[in-house]
Amino acid sequence: MDVDVFVAAHRPAWDRLEHLTKRSRKLTGAEADELVLLYQRAATHLSTLRAKAPDPALVEHLSAVVIRARSAVTGTHSPAWREFGLFFSRRFPAAVYRSWHWWVPVMVVSLLASGVVSAWIALNPEVQAAVAAPEEIQQLTAPGGDFESYYSSDPAASFAARVWTNNAWVAAGCLLLGVLFGLPVLYILGSNVLNIGLSGGLMAAAGRLDVFLGLITPHGLLELTAVFVAAGTGLRLGWTVIDPGRRTRAAALGAEGRSVVLMALGLACVLLVTGVIEAFVTPSGLPTWARVGIGVVAELVFFAYVFILGRRAAAAGETGDLDARLTAATTPSSG
Structure with a gap:
């Protein structure tokens, strides 16, 4: 054109x-x-x-x-209820959609890396021995052991609040610390990959991979996706510091920074949903297929929310930034 x-x-x-x-x-x-x-x-x-x-x-x-x-x-x-509706129907899904070129690759690479780490640990007894003592591994992986009992270690409501708070801090760290050239985000992602790979590898080595997947899938699909969205957006913010494009660095960081803060609020709500699932569904007496099905449905709803509603909002001009009336005026720049 x-x-x-x-x-x-x-x-x-x-x-x-x-x-x-x-x-x-x-x-x-x-x-x-x-x-x-x-x-x-x-x-x-x-x-x-x-x-x-x-x-x-x-x-x-x-x-x-x-x-x-x-x-x-x-x-x-704009009444408060209308702004609330606009945030969840347009601004937040548009912001997530506009970042998908960053967070989808992050998700794919992280999941592949977790799988590789899990296989490496599961297939190498010497690696398992280096990770923990045999009795510690037994305590973690045995039926009713630490991995299973973790999800029912506290009353469901307090457990959900604790999980939500922790995950919200992780997501906020990925988003806000991205301004440091994205380096803290890579550290958080690496820690996440190692933790998943370690637990999965040890459970697989004990012949209990099905239990691992049955417990982590209901909440983990949406929870990890939210973390990957935060990480991808944080990396995009870090790249903006390096290459702001034709805008001044201050203007670029202002626009991207406002979008990041709005996304942090939206992801906190997504993680609240995952915390509820982790506290009330994951340790429940429902059959595994039902628990996993709930997790899959939650994940599919989120993807539809982003790639249908968010795509439409972005195509209509929504950027995920604050309303223009609420932002300071900027002067044109060229480069």
Whole structure:
């Protein structure tokens, strides 16, 4: 696609949209209808540019135009319940969707690495001996041992709160510490891979891999996905420090940082769901297929939420950032 031709063809409509947006409180009925139509067209143009000609400066400019127009179309007064609804229906899923090029590879690599570590430990008795004493391994892997009893070690409600708090801190660490060139995120991911691989390998060596998968799958699918989303987003933030693109480093970090904070809030809610599953479903008396089925359904719902709802919101111009009315104005930059 020739970007110059595309811009020349649609620039008058964008300028007209900006003009109507500024006059949104004084529009006639016909002008209000025109505002809605131009907003819808501009959102489509933004989606096209992102897909076929991702010029950062142009996309950023048109995103701002679309966001301001959407505010004019939907009204300036936003009750708290409406902001709450917009966050979960548009901003959070769009933010997760926009980061999928980072967190999906992180997820694939981490799961493969965990599998390799598990197989290495399970197939090498000398590695097992180096990891822990035989009696410690027996205590961990035996029926009713530490691995199984962990999930019922406390009353369900307090266990759910403890698990949620811990996982929320891990996700927040991945997100916020990514600004340090992503290095802390790699450490957190490595620790996560080793922990899963170690437990899985020892349980497999004891002939209890089915028990391991039956206990970790109900909550672990969605829980690990949330951590991978946080890690991928944190790594993207770290890369923004290294290469901010055509924006100034301060502007790029401001935009990405706001999106990261919003995502931390959203992932805390996702991890609350996984904490409830881990406390009430994982140690329950339900058959294994039912417990695993609940975990699979929760994972599929999250993927549908991101790749259907989030994709639509992103295509409509949602960036996962705060509403333009709540952010400071920035000056254009070139590079």
